[in-house]
Amino acid sequence: MKTEDSTRATGERIPAETTVTGQKRLERIREAAFNIRSNALIQAEVQGQGYIGQALDIADVLAVLYADQLALRPDDPEWEGRDRCLLSIGHYALALYAALAEAKVLPAEELDTYASDDSRLPMSAMASYTPGVEISGGSLGHGLTIANGIAMGLKRRDNPAFVYNILSDGELNEGSTWEAAAVAGHHQLDNLIAIVDFNDQQADGKSSGVLGMEPVDQKFETFGWIARRVDGHDLPALLTALEELRAEEAGKPRCLVVDTKLGKGVEFLENREKLHFMRVAPDEWAKAHQQLKESYEA
Amino acid sequence: MSIHTSTATTAPKRLTSDAMSASLAREDQRVTAAPLGHALVELAQEDDRIIGLSADLAKYTDLHVFRDAMPDRFYQIGMAEQALVGSAAGLALEGFVPFVSTYSVFATRRAYDFLCLDIAEAGLNVNMVCALPGLTTGYGPSHQATEDLAILRGMPDLTIVDPCDAVDIEQAVPQLAAHDGPTYTRILRGKVPRVLDEYDYSFELGKAKLVRDGADVLLVSTGLMTERALEAARALEADRIDVAVLHVPTLKPLDEDTILRELGKDRLVMTCENHTVIGGLFDAVAHTLVRNGSGRQVTPVGLPDEFLDAGALPTLSDRYGVSTGKLVERIRAMHGAAHR
Numbered sequence: 001m002k003t004e005d006s007t008r009a010t011g012e013r014i015p016a017e018t019t020v021t022g023q024k025r026l027e028r029i030r031e032a033a034f035n036i037r038s039n040a041l042i043q044a045e046v047q048g049q050g051y052i053g054q055a056l057d058i059a060d061v062l063a064v065l066y067a068d069q070l071a072l073r074p075d076d077p078e079w080e081g082r083d084r085c086l087l088s089i090g091h092y093a094l095a096l097y098a099a100l101a102e103a104k105v106l107p108a109e110e111l112d113t114y115a116s117d118d119s120r121l122p123m124s125a126m127a128s129y130t131p132g133v134e135i136s137g138g139s140l141g142h143g144l145t146i147a148n149g150i151a152m153g154l155k156r157r158d159n160p161a162f163v164y165n166i167l168s169d170g171e172l173n174e175g176s177t178w179e180a181a182a183v184a185g186h187h188q189l190d191n192l193i194a195i196v197d198f199n200d201q202q203a204d205g206k207s208s209g210v211l212g213m214e215p216v217d218q219k220f221e222t223f224g225w226i227a228r229r230v231d232g233h234d235l236p237a238l239l240t241a242l243e244e245l246r247a248e249e250a251g252k253p254r255c256l257v258v259d260t261k262l263g264k265g266v267e268f269l270e271n272r273e274k275l276h277f278m279r280v281a282p283d284e285w286a287k288a289h290q291q292l293k294e295s296y297e298a
Numbered sequence: 299m300s301i302h303t304s305t306a307t308t309a310p311k312r313l314t315s316d317a318m319s320a321s322l323a324r325e326d327q328r329v330t331a332a333p334l335g336h337a338l339v340e341l342a343q344e345d346d347r348i349i350g351l352s353a354d355l356a357k358y359t360d361l362h363v364f365r366d367a368m369p370d371r372f373y374q375i376g377m378a379e380q381a382l383v384g385s386a387a388g389l390a391l392e393g394f395v396p397f398v399s400t401y402s403v404f405a406t407r408r409a410y411d412f413l414c415l416d417i418a419e420a421g422l423n424v425n426m427v428c429a430l431p432g433l434t435t436g437y438g439p440s441h442q443a444t445e446d447l448a449i450l451r452g453m454p455d456l457t458i459v460d461p462c463d464a465v466d467i468e469q470a471v472p473q474l475a476a477h478d479g480p481t482y483t484r485i486l487r488g489k490v491p492r493v494l495d496e497y498d499y500s501f502e503l504g505k506a507k508l509v510r511d512g513a514d515v516l517l518v519s520t521g522l523m524t525e526r527a528l529e530a531a532r533a534l535e536a537d538r539i540d541v542a543v544l545h546v547p548t549l550k551p552l553d554e555d556t557i558l559r560e561l562g563k564d565r566l567v568m569t570c571e572n573h574t575v576i577g578g579l580f581d582a583v584a585h586t587l588v589r590n591g592s593g594r595q596v597t598p599v600g601l602p603d604e605f606l607d608a609g610a611l612p613t614l615s616d617r618y619g620v621s622t623g624k625l626v627e628r629i630r631a632m633h634g635a636a637h638r
Contacts, residue, residue: 128420128421135391136415136419136420138415141380142416145381145383145388145412146384146385148384149384149386149389150392152373152385156392176378176380179376179381182381183375183381186376
């Protein structure tokens with residue numbers, strides 16, 4: 001993560017040794033991605049089941065955001081100058097908590113309270129429960145509409161921060177997402193970056209089979225957006241795309257479609273039957289940690 | 299638009315529904331034009347947090363007055379009610395105080411999930427100001443919000459206001475903004491009657507007010523039905539029926555103390571609302587009475603549990619028993635029955 005003195009919010013340039021291709025910077029992101037996956041496994045094990053497939057698929061995106069792209073202050077989650085990162089898809093909560101722990105917004109020791117009674121980390125992410133969680137997701141198709149209002153509000157106050165909204169391919173089924181896409185294009189909300197996690201999986205099966213939404217990037221373009229599409233596990237590609245989208249010329253909202261793989265980073269989960277709610281047996285968690293470590297060290 | 303396209307030239311001219319008519323006021327009434335729009339402009343001049351948003355209905359909710367006076371503080375969202383409410387939530391998260399207009403039917407039926415989760419659950423200071431409540435258009439069920447209060451009363455933390463007239467609207471606007479939470483207000487648009495300034499009355503958010511006292515009958519009323527209740531009370535002076543009117547502009551939270559106090563007196567009681575008799579003022583009052591152990595009978599005056607007809611408003615108001623004339627007849631009959 002950028003601290004206040006190295007963030008775009010204060011207009012400072014990124015030091016030369018941390019250019020997109022800079023190994024140091026990439027290595028830090030890679031380590032963050034490993035930590036986020038590892039944190040997600042810890043939470044999923046407490047619950048014994050859950051949205052671990054999605055958490056593993058979005059970990060690389062969250063690593064680029066929380067270890068690099070977002071301006072934020074770990075000890076002041078409501079800092080005025082922060083980039084707002086909105087998670088529409090409330091069920092990805094364990095991934096977000098994992099990222100917030102990696103960014104030191106949340107204490108890592110709290111992760112094993114995930115989805116337990118009286119925890120600050122409910123199964124579906126809600127703003128009223130958790131520091132660093134900007135909105136209550138869960139009912140899909142809300143995040144982009146709220147992101148619009150935040151983008152409008154930031155512009156009104158000449159606040160240079162950006163709004164990110166992470167939404168899912170399934171969420172594109174919701175009409176409100178397209179209401180919001182039209183509004184963002186019309187109002188030229190160029191401080192808005194939508195990230196669509198295309199893992200081709202939603203509650204009733206493959207997204208392409210439930211309700212085909214392709215070509216997703218072109219759809220956003222026709223709504224007046226700048227859109228890109230990259231492999232959601234290619235860290236240099238993700239970093240470059242997010243970096244470039246942020247620097248694009250003014251006047252258009254930006255969309256990054258990321259193609260991801262459910263269970264990414266844990267081999268037996270990558271190969272398991274793809275389900276919205278993945279099953280993991282009690283004796284498999286140790287193996288999951290082991291395979292994650294192996295894929296990181298490979 | 300006329301819904302009757304009779305070709306008979308000799309037939310007497312029938313009343314027609316008028317889709318574009320913005321106002322309910324009669325020609326002999328004192329009125330204020332676009333009280334919502336003007337009150338909002340006045341407030342926004344002092345408070346730079348005030349923002350206006352509409353979903354292609356600024357012109358028909360009186361928000362165009364605000365839009366034209368302060369174009370840089372207004373967002374046209376287009377005919378997209380979900381995006382409308384979500385945008386308002388985002389602006390409120392950034393510290394602004396949005397006033398959001400559309401028709402009541404669209405806010406409640408189309409954007410309920412967004413009102414509920416983005417505004418109410420988040421506890422944001424977003425103020426929905428919505429036109430065409432109840433039977434205020436003859437356009438039919440697509441535009442008649444006859445059940446909006448029933449839809450919304452179950453939503454936690456939402457403040458619900460049904461103003462009587464221009465006085466209520468003008469006085470409510472700054473109080474809605476000052477209230478740190480979500481609100482929904484049923485707006486009267488166009489030339490809106492001024493009624494309550496003839497009485498010793500001021501709007502207070504959350505309070506019911508006895509506008510007129512009387513020994514025989516108590517009308518507990520909300521919204522524009524308070525105007526009709528006051529007219530009925532005056533008309534019944536000739537019959538020596540003494541009618542009190544308790545105006546309940548805030549439906550939620552309900553001023554239970556005042557309602558219980560006024561209903562504790564020995565009078566015939568009717569509730570009057572521009573809303574279906576299910577889930578609105580009558581239910582709220584009955585709920586309060588029952589919970590407090592009162593066995594008092596209350597007669598509901600309101601719209602029936604039906605999809606209403608299209609037609610001319612005077613015709614429909616009579617047909618459904620919510621016109622002043624029908625209210626007078628009903629009170630007279632009830633009072634007569636009680637004193638036979």
